Amino acid sequence: MKTSLLSFTATLALVAATAQAEEVRVYNWSDYIDEALLEKFESETGLKLIYDVFDSNEVLETKMLAGGSGYDVVVPSGTFLQRQITAGAFQKLDPAKLPNSGNLWDVIADRTEAYDPDNAYSINYMWGTTGLGVNEPKVKELLGEDAPVTSWNLIFDPANAEKLAECGIHILDAPAEIIPAALNYLGLNPDSHDPKDIARAEEVLLPIRPFIQKFHSSEYINALANGDICVAVGWSGDVLQARDRAAEAENGVEVSYYAPDEGALMWFDQMAIPVDAPNPDGAHVFLNFIMDAQNMADASNYVYYANGNLASQPLLEEDVIGDPAIYPDAAAMASTYTTTPYPARVQRTVTRLWTKIKSGV
Amino acid sequence: MRRLALIALPYIWLLALFLVPFLIVLKISLSDLALARPPYVPQWNFGDGWDALKAFFGSLDLENFVFLSEDDLYWRAYISSLKIALISTLITLLVGFPMAYGIARSPEEWRPTLLMLIILPFWTSFLIRVYAWMGILSKEGLLNQFLLWLGLIGEPLTILNTNTAVYIAIVYTYLPFMILPIYAALDRLDDSLLEAAEDLGCSRIQAFWLITVPLARNGVIAGCFLVFIPAIGEVIIPSLMGGSGTLMIGKVLWEEFFSNRDWPVASAVAIILLLILIIPIILFQRNEQNQREAER
Numbered sequence: 314m315k316t317s318l319l320s321f322t323a324t325l326a327l328v329a330a331t332a333q334a335e336e337v338r339v340y341n342w343s344d345y346i347d348e349a350l351l352e353k354f355e356s357e358t359g360l361k362l363i364y365d366v367f368d369s370n371e372v373l374e375t376k377m378l379a380g381g382s383g384y385d386v387v388v389p390s391g392t393f394l395q396r397q398i399t400a401g402a403f404q405k406l407d408p409a410k411l412p413n414s415g416n417l418w419d420v421i422a423d424r425t426e427a428y429d430p431d432n433a434y435s436i437n438y439m440w441g442t443t444g445l446g447v448n449e450p451k452v453k454e455l456l457g458e459d460a461p462v463t464s465w466n467l468i469f470d471p472a473n474a475e476k477l478a479e480c481g482i483h484i485l486d487a488p489a490e491i492i493p494a495a496l497n498y499l500g501l502n503p504d505s506h507d508p509k510d511i512a513r514a515e516e517v518l519l520p521i522r523p524f525i526q527k528f529h530s531s532e533y534i535n536a537l538a539n540g541d542i543c544v545a546v547g548w549s550g551d552v553l554q555a556r557d558r559a560a561e562a563e564n565g566v567e568v569s570y571y572a573p574d575e576g577a578l579m580w581f582d583q584m585a586i587p588v589d590a591p592n593p594d595g596a597h598v599f600l601n602f603i604m605d606a607q608n609m610a611d612a613s614n615y616v617y618y619a620n621g622n623l624a625s626q627p628l629l630e631e632d633v634i635g636d637p638a639i640y641p642d643a644a645a646m647a648s649t650y651t652t653t654p655y656p657a658r659v660q661r662t663v664t665r666l667w668t669k670i671k672s673g674v
Numbered sequence: 675m676r677r678l679a680l681i682a683l684p685y686i687w688l689l690a691l692f693l694v695p696f697l698i699v700l701k702i703s704l705s706d707l708a709l710a711r712p713p714y715v716p717q718w719n720f721g722d723g724w725d726a727l728k729a730f731f732g733s734l735d736l737e738n739f740v741f742l743s744e745d746d747l748y749w750r751a752y753i754s755s756l757k758i759a760l761i762s763t764l765i766t767l768l769v770g771f772p773m774a775y776g777i778a779r780s781p782e783e784w785r786p787t788l789l790m791l792i793i794l795p796f797w798t799s800f801l802i803r804v805y806a807w808m809g810i811l812s813k814e815g816l817l818n819q820f821l822l823w824l825g826l827i828g829e830p831l832t833i834l835n836t837n838t839a840v841y842i843a844i845v846y847t848y849l850p851f852m853i854l855p856i857y858a859a860l861d862r863l864d865d866s867l868l869e870a871a872e873d874l875g876c877s878r879i880q881a882f883w884l885i886t887v888p889l890a891r892n893g894v895i896a897g898c899f900l901v902f903i904p905a906i907g908e909v910i911i912p913s914l915m916g917g918s919g920t921l922m923i924g925k926v927l928w929e930e931f932f933s934n935r936d937w938p939v940a941s942a943v944a945i946i947l948l949l950i951l952i953i954p955i956i957l958f959q960r961n962e963q964n965q966r967e968a969e970r
Contacts, residue, residue: 369932371932371933371935374932374935375932377711378710378711378712378713379711379712380711396709400711400713401710401711402711522918525918526835527835528918541814657707657708657936660934660935660936661934661936664930664933664934665745667933668747668929671918672919672920673918674750674751674921
């Protein structure tokens with residue numbers, strides 16, 4: 314009797330311990346996964362998934378640098394990942410726990426090594442470009458049939474921006490992406506860290522400031538889809554989601570995405586495990602689940618972003634793998650550029666410039 | 675012993691909930707930005723001993739405060755926040771006083787219901803209420819549609835993403851904080867004072883200014899503080915409803931903290947904001963105390 318009671322208590326303690334370890338907390342970008350995958354993860358692995366979302370790298374970074382975020386998997390973009398690795402925010406991945414990593418696409422893995430050498434801390438989730446979301450019929454109504462919809466001229470030329478202000482322009486509230494775009498437009502190195510170069514972005518952005526309705530990183534999806542605005546500088550897949558929402562609503566709004574002819578920023582969203590993650594084992598289970606070819610294909614088919622998973626490509630729908638806005642051809646890939654993180658002092662110049670562009674002060 | 679505990683309690687409260695957080699923020703404001711976790715140096719742990727502590731204090735400096743004084747963005751943001759908070763407090767008072775007066779003068783059996791109506795919005799999340807206002811004020815929103823339908827305007831008004839929207843939201847959000855203390859003051863008002871004033875030849879308007887307003891004074895002051903202090907540091911309302919030109923110190927602080935991950939400068943901004951708020955309040959209270967003593 315005594316022994317059975319003891320073993321009973323031991324079982325109880327074990328159950329309690331495992332119950333506590335069975336939660337995996339994931340912090341990902343908003344509108345960035347097929348929710349059906351979350352249920353699939355829970356039923357396949359028996360782990361309880363707590364899934365929260367954010368819409369800016371800055372918010373995530375503050376949580377990572379403060380520590381104790383309580384998340385097991387987070388999804389920073391390349392430059393932010395690099396800085397947070399330097400700050401000691403992440404733990405190295407355990408390859409033994411990630412059998413699906415053979416599915417990864419070396420083309421993308423090679424590029425992400427710039428941020429995470431040997432990809433020791435992260436796996437690629439999705440990647441894309443930053444470009445122009447255009448409500449083409451409306452833009453052509455205002456600017457004429459030969460409107461430069463595939464060029465930064467569409468909004469960086471003040472004459473065009475002024476006309477388009479009537480129907481609304483949104484720009485991402487992401488200085489680390491818009492300032493490089495302005496530098497690239499001026500023919501400067503988009504990844505310049507020279508404060509003198511960065512100051513020149515003002516020449517492009519200040520004159521169009523009065524014509525920008527809002528600097529925001531997620532509202533433009535609905536605004537484009539509803540026809541409230543006619544141009545947004547946004548992320549490829551988000552614009553394509555807006556396109557599909559408009560098509561579903563049959564509201565007569567037509568949205569297209571263009572990676573600008575001058576070259577577009579290519580970015581990578583990487584999944585990583587915080588150094589103080591409460592359940593690193595569960596985090597590895599989640600990463601391995603995500604790297605499954607079918608799961609990754611489902612995610613891309615749903616959010617219209619390209620992924621870094623080669624094995625998933627045969628499983629992608631034709632309107633994803635066949636769309637050059639999502640999977641650019643080799644020539645378009647070659648014209649993209651990447652950026653590296655700003656050092657702290659330069660970061661201050663960048664944010665100050667951004668405040669000036671947003672508020673005029 | 676019990677008396678001592680009673681006296682000590684408020685001080686412990688003040689120490690734990692005000693002074694300690696203040697000192698932590700002050701310490702960060704004197705530190706330097708670093709790429710680390712947390713993102714500033716120097717760090718000091720209890721186990722490090724005296725020399726480490728000395729070195730720690732040696733490396734603190736006022737650099738961040740100097741930086742704030744060199745860039746006019748911060749002063750403009752402080753001034754602009756003060757202005758927005760002052761104007762909103764004034765509007766809230768103008769709207770809130772008559773409402774509080776109306777409730778206090780209404781028949782006894784109505785008052786609980788009326789007060790309930792004032793408190794009712796708190797049952798809904800603040801964010802949801804702000805989003806509701808965004809729906810009302812947007813270009814295709816209820817207000818514009820209503821005005822267009824009435825034929826009062828030919829084109830939809832741009833209200834959302836301007837300072838006007840910020841004023842509307844602040845007044846709406848903080849109105850109960852103005853009404854409740856004024857109501858509490860007016861509710862205690864002895865009616866016989868007004869009757870006496872009228873008996874002595876005061877008109878009703880004179881009696882209102884000579885009796886009601888002075889007796890409601892403390893409620894008005896409490897209400898104004900309750901609106902002004904949170905309004906000045908407001909961050910959610912200006913970022914959701916303000917335009918890109920809405921400059922408020924809460925937003926600037928947010929940018930320093932999140933976009934620049936510059937905790938030291940963000941802390942310096944917060945310290946100055948605190949000083950801007952606390953010094954006038956202390957001066958005001960001292961003045962009040964002097965007046966009370968003079969009256970005695």
